[in-house]
Amino acid sequence: MxxxxxxxxxxxxxxxxxxxxxxxxxxxxxxxxxxxxxxxxxxxxxxxxxxxxxxxxxxxxxxxxxxxxxxxxxxxxxxxxxxxxxxxxxxxxxxxxxxxxxxxxxxxNPTQIVLNPVNTTNNGKSSKKGAGGVKYEALALEDGTISVEDKSTVKLNETPTMRYQALRVAVVILGLVILPAIAVAVRSVCSPLVAYAALNVTLNELLLHKFEPAPIEVDLTNLIGNKPWVEKFIHKSEKHERFGDDTMFRRTTGFSGDLAFNVSIDNDNPPNVLLIGVESFRYRDSRYLVGEEDPSNLFKGTNLTITPNFDRWAKRGVAMRNIWSSIPTSRSLESALFAQVPYHSNTQSGVTGGKTETKLSGLPQLFSEKGYETYFTTGSTLEFDNWNIFLPSHGFDYVWDARKMKRMAQQSLNISREDWDGIEHRGFGWGVHDDLSFKLLGDFLLKRRAQQIQKTAQGEPKMPMFITHYTITSHEPYKSWPRWYQESAKPDFSAMYEGEQHADRIERYMKARYFTDMELGKFMDRMEKEGFLNDTIVVIFGDHGQAPEIDNSNLHEES
Structure with a gap:
């Protein structure tokens, strides 16, 4: 019991x-x-x-x-x-x-077809004994024997059973392994093939001439006169030769009209070139780019602008309003520096992993061939997407990141370690704020220019510089800036965000944008005062656009 x-x-x-x-x-x-x-x-x-x-x-x-x-x-x-x-x-x-x-x-489980190929039935009696529900099967002694007649029956049925089992296994493997593998392989191959065909100019030209429809008898006219309809979409200042009657594919041979600007280069005194990529800077932030008429009422009937310094310098130079920068920054870097169509992927960009085996020819290589020193500077960390590997392996002689900026600031600007993450907020998660990075960059450029002048005076050739500098403070979520800026007086931009769905986020964005613009203005004014701009070409662009006005701000890339 x-x-x-x-x-x-x-x-x-x-x-x-x-x-x-x-x-x-x-x-x-x-x-x-x-x-x-x-x-x-x-x-x-x-x-x-x-x-x-x-x-x-x-x-x-x-x-x-x-x-x-x-x-x-x-x-x-x-x-x-x-x-x-x-x-x-x-x-x-x-x-x-x-x-x-x-x-x-x-x-x-369909794999049981393979694991248990033969379904056997037991006609014996079964009974449960008391020890934990263990089953004991009762078999008659004669159940273990087989007659001669039964043996012959087994032999006759053995071959059809094996064939049937093999067919079942083949169906399982085909349905669960082979067909899904083929579907995945076709899906993986199609996108690269389509992209390759779309971007291959030689292949496109061949297909264009091969499959272009024959010219029709009826003339297709548009608003500009008796010209092919495609001319409506080509600017009148462009001189070109179209490769067909019904295509926009063409060879541009020149331009007509007033000259917008011209750059004369003195081979004995080549200019320094400075590219400034402003974090999350978009077209609609600039009152000068949008225009005083403000047709979309972006500035809500006010005369405000959150980029007064950029506007001031844009008026003195050449402003290009039709530009697109892909998001995130890694993709726009491909386009801005290497003229690449951004790599289409949700998880990678053209620089992910460093791409040390990929050979590129872009601005760093061009200026290196011309005898320039090439620099990439930023207050941001560069580990994201492996910029720290990609940049030095693709044409940049010197690369400065947040770590180097912090060391320089501690050595020359009397910044302590506690200031980065303490109450002074001189840094944040993405790196060093723009006021310090612009100050350190300016100090370096003026020092290098003094060396250039000294070498030229001694009859030695000038060593010009190509510098690419990226800002970082206006990076989303727009919650960090130095303590001194937080306590300083700022314009009231409330008229531009009151009543908006994400008013608090728009307010933070405008504060960050105004801060970076203010530091950009200080930097440019200093460079002009010290004479650095006398022999320097400066290009300012947004690394990409963002839209704090909507739920997912990354959906608006326009810069």
Whole structure:
């Protein structure tokens, strides 16, 4: 009686442990299976992106930058709600798996066709004995024997059974392995092939001439007279030769009209060239670029501008209003410096990983061939997307990042270690604020120019500089700037954001934008006063645009 009771308790314990294990494993596997699909759905709805494990690996790699990622409150709330639904549904699924015998997924597993090729039935009697529910099968002695007649029957049926089993295995492998693999392979190959065909000028020209329709008898005219309709979309100042009657594909041979600007180069005194990429700087921020008429009422009927210094210098130079910079900065870097069409991927850019094996020919290489020293300077960290590997391996002789800027500031500007993350807020998660980076850059440029003048006076050839400098303070989420700026007087931009859906975010953006513009103005005024601009070409552009006015600010890339 004691043994029977002990056996019953042990069987119950095994049942409980087995149920808990079934529930836990089922719950985890359900979440693991559905989480990628749920994440994909969320990304499509909120970010126009698709989930991939490369994206997950990229997020893990850049974990330290996620705290500064542009994620709205609505997106976070939607993620929590969706995750809650997923957890609850997974729990319901696990409960069904634990308690319902028909939910034994092993019975639905197609691999059982391979693992258990022969289904055997047992006609013997079975009975449960007391020790933990262990089953004992009762077999008759004669069940282990087989007659001569039965042997011949087995031999006759053996070949058809093996063929049938082989067919079943082949169907499973074809449906579960081969066809999905082919679909994935075709999907992976198509996008690169289409992109290659679209960007291959030689191939396009060949296909254009081969498949262009024959000229039609009726003349297609437009508003500018009896000219082919495609001329409507080509600026009248452009001289060109079209490659067909019904195509815009053409060879530009020159331009006519008034000359906008001209740059004369003295071979004995080549100019320094300075490119300044302003973080998140967009066309609509500049009153000068938008125009005083403000046709879209971007400035809400006011005479305000959040970039007065840029506007002031743009009026003195040549302003180009038709420019596009892709987001994020890594993609615009490809275009601005190397004239590359940005690499289309949600998880990578053309610089990800450093691309040390990729040979590029762009501005750094061009100026190096002309005898220039090439510099890349920024107050930002460069580990993101492996800029710290890409830049020195693709034409830049010297690369300054946040670490170098901090060391220089501590040595020459009396900045202490505590000032970076302390109450002075001289730095933040992305690096060193723009006031210090512009100050350090200006000190260096003036020192190098003095050396250039000295060498020239001694009859030695001038060593010109090509410098690319990127700002960082106006990076999203626009929550950090130096303490002195926070306490200083600033224009009231409330008329431009009051009543907007994301008024607080727009206000922060304008504060950050005005700060960077103010420091840009100080830098340019200093360079002019010291004579550095007398033999320097300066180009100012936005690394990309952003839109704090909408839920997902990354959807507006215009710079």
């Amino acid at each position: 004691v043994m029977e009771r002990y056996g019953s308790t042990g069987g119950m314990t095994l049942d409980i442990v087995g149920g808990i294990a079934t529930f836990a494993v089922s719950w985890l596997l359900f979440i693991a299976m559905l989480a990628p699909f749920v994440a994909d759905m969320m990304l499509v709805v909120y970010r126009d992106m698709r989930f991939s494990f490369k994206l997950l690996a990229s997020l893990v790699k850049e974990m330290e930058y996620l705290k500064a990622a542009p994620i709205s409150t609505d997106e976070v709330q939607a993620a929590y709600i969706t995750a809650g639904y997923l957890v609850v549904i997974a729990a319901l699924f696990a409960l069904v798996r634990t308690w319902a015998s028909w939910a034994n997924l092993a019975l639905w």
